[in-house]
Amino acid sequence: MKELPLTQEQNDLVTKNINLARKLAHIYGSKSPIPMDREEVLSLAYQGLISAAKRYRAYGEENGYDEESISSGRFFGVFAQHRIVGQIFDGFRKTDHVPKMVRRDYKKLEQAGYNQRPITLDELSEKTGFSLDQVKNLIRVVHNTPVSLTSNDDADDSDYQTYSTDLSSDHDVHQITVEASLRNSVVDAIERLPELQKVVLTLRYFEGYELQNISLETGLALTPIREAHNAALLAILKVCVDTLDVQEAA
Numbered sequence: 003m004k005e006l007p008l009t010q011e012q013n014d015l016v017t018k019n020i021n022l023a024r025k026l027a028h029i030y031g032s033k034s035p036i037p038m039d040r041e042e043v044l045s046l047a048y049q050g051l052i053s054a055a056k057r058y059r060a061y062g063e064e065n066g067y068d069e070e071s072i073s074s075g076r077f078f079g080v081f082a083q084h085r086i087v088g089q090i091f092d093g094f095r096k097t098d099h100v101p102k103m104v105r106r107d108y109k110k111l112e113q114a115g116y117n118q119r120p121i122t123l124d125e126l127s128e129k130t131g132f133s134l135d136q137v138k139n140l141i142r143v144v145h146n147t148p149v150s151l152t153s154n155d156d157a158d159d160s161d162y163q164t165y166s167t168d169l170s171s172d173h174d175v176h177q178i179t180v181e182a183s184l185r186n187s188v189v190d191a192i193e194r195l196p197e198l199q200k201v202v203l204t205l206r207y208f209e210g211y212e213l214q215n216i217s218l219e220t221g222l223a224l225t226p227i228r229e230a231h232n233a234a235l236l237a238i239l240k241v242c243v244d245t246l247d248v249q250e251a252a
Contacts, residue, residue, distance in 0.1 A: 008055065012052075012055040014075070015055040015075045015078055015082075019055075019082055020048075022051070022079060022082060022083065023044070023050070023051040023082075024044065026083065026086045026090065027043045027044040027047035030043070031043035031090075033091075033094075042093075042185065043090060046089050046090045046092075046093040046185075047090055049089050049186060050085045050086035050087070050088065050090065051082055051085075051086055053085055054081055054085040054086065055078075055082070057085070058075065058078050058081055059072055061081060062077070093189070107140055108140050110132075111141070114126050114129035114130050115129070123137050136209060136210055136211070139208070187242065188238055188241065188242065191238045191241040192238065194237075195234055195237060196230075198230045199233060199237075200234075201216075201220065202230045202231045203231070203234050205219060205220075206231060213227050213228055213231060216231075
């Protein structure tokens with residue numbers, strides 16, 4: 003279903019309340035059950051803000067707000083806060099299915115001493131039986147987003163309030179809409195994949211396994227593993243293309 007572009011009134015609500023979305027992303031980003039990249043959380047917050055802007059007029063009319071209160075967005079902040087926080091936590095739930103196998107293996111790292119005492123990667127590899135690359139990938143996943151179209155690995159906490167520029171034009175709001183829709187579409191696409199395809203993606207891109215090693219890990223022949231891998235990537239690519247087509251049409 004094609005989304006309609008924002009009206010000028012909705013655009014103004016988004017622009018005026020962008021700092022609210024950033025603040026809530028900063029507050030609730032650490033509450034994810036899995037580590038998430040800050041831009042991923044911020045994208046969820048923007049998506050909630052845009053959704054709130056699209057629904058605010060109908061909400062105001064249903065609740066007896068006068069026209070001035072609706073058009074000026076007098077009570078929009080309170081209304082938007084609930085939708086933004088809800089969108090953030092909904093995003094957490096949608097991505098939580100992906101790293102179950104990652105968490106299983108990461109627990110082995112912790113049992114081997116990671117985060118408990120000083121220990122080298124080589125020691126972790128020896129104690130867990132994982133290859134050095136697997137150990138590095140598991141640690142990387144803990145500090146990055148399981149499902150993300152962008153990353154900002156080098157940013158520190160002081161950058162959080164400044165790495166996104168202020169919104170000042172329709173183009174900026176449109177860009178946020180496109181990015182939020184694209185991220186959400188990718189997450190939804192992964193959630194709908196058959197279980198084998200989810201497993202293959204998890205092992206291949208979150209734990210760094212080669213397809214041959216996935217075959218050994220799962221006990222399946224290489225051919226169905228390769229077919230599941232290709233089918234999963236094609237499904238995600240199709241969703242991305244369809245989402246971009248819809249946004250361009252809007």
